[in-house]
Amino acid sequence: MASNINIQKKCEWCGKLFIAHKISTRYCSRRCANLAYKVKTRQKRISEFQTMINQQIEKKDCIDKDFFTPSEAAKYIGISRTTFYRYLETNLIKSVQLKRKTIIRKRDIEALFDNASPYKKHLPRAKQSITDFYTTAEVKEKYGVKDSRIFHIAKEHNISRTFHCGKTYCSKKHIDDYFAKKAHDPEIKEWYSTQDMQEKFSMTLTAIYSFVSKNAIPKKKVGIMVYYSKKHVDIAKGLIAPEEPKYYTFQP
Ligand SMILES: [Zn+2]
Structure with missing residues (x-):
């Protein structure tokens, strides 16, 4: 310019x-x-x-030490300070608090590997609030099943579970769906066959399948025939009034 x-x-x-x-x-x-x-x-x-050399020296110093500050320990295992503090808070990693100093023993970090549990794949957990869950006690009361059976069902059907304060919570929707399908309810005495439903409600087979699945209608299989709970179908169709729920709602 x-x-x-x-x-x-x-x-x-x-x-x-x-x-x-x-x-x-x-x-x-x-x-x-x-x-x-x-x-x-x-x-x-x-x-x-020079910075690189300093970092190497620092790291070597760290390895040579028997006791770490939280920052040093985090660096030692290669995780962030925040994550490391979370491990301390949950007592996953032992530490000693001396007035304002927190000290971690290198041996304790290494000892974590001695009794390490086998690697488990992390299953994506359904994003539900705790109100969408039953405690095992609630499942027992509502469906009259034993603990071992609930555990078995949850495991077999991959029902999302969460653990909180020593209690196990199972996804409400999945538990209800499971028992609805199982229809172990001895109170169900009357059943519709698919043919009954086709005639009574003028529904196509496809419409019936989608209807029973959407409304989680209890069903039973006798040979090759499938029957659907008359009471539940009638309630879902609005022909009769639903009963008051027998179970209580969980208050967290
Ligand atoms: Zn010059």
Whole structure:
């Protein structure tokens, strides 16, 4: 850019006085500018190298130590400080708090591996609030089943479970669906065959299947025939009023 300003400046590289046409000009010539640039890049490389060496020394110091601060311990196992503090809070990793200092013994970190449980694949947990869960006691009361059976059902059908304060909670929807399908309810005395439903409600087979699945109608199989609880179908169709629920609602 052509400029008509003339400023007398001192070259930052050779110290010669020169006339600059821009305020930002720092060197008298291209040569001086290049030399200054080379030195600057070299210094940057040296400082980067020094930082790397320092980190290595720090890490080595860390390994040689028997006791760590939380930051050192986090660095030692290669996790973030925040994650490490979470492990401390849940007592996954032992620590000793001395007034304002928290100390971790290297041996305790290593000891975690001695009694480590086998690797388990993390199953994605359904995002549900705790109100969408039954406690085992609730499942027992509602469906009259034993603990071992609930455990078995949950495991076999991969029903999402969560553990909180020493209690097991099972997904309400999945438990209800399971028992609805099972229809072990001895109170169900009357049943519709698919043919009955086709005639009574003028429904196609496809419509029936989607209807019973959507409304979780209890069903039973006799040979190749499938029957659906008359009472539940009639309630879902709005022909009769639903009964009051026999079970209580869980208050967290
Ligand atoms: Zn110069």
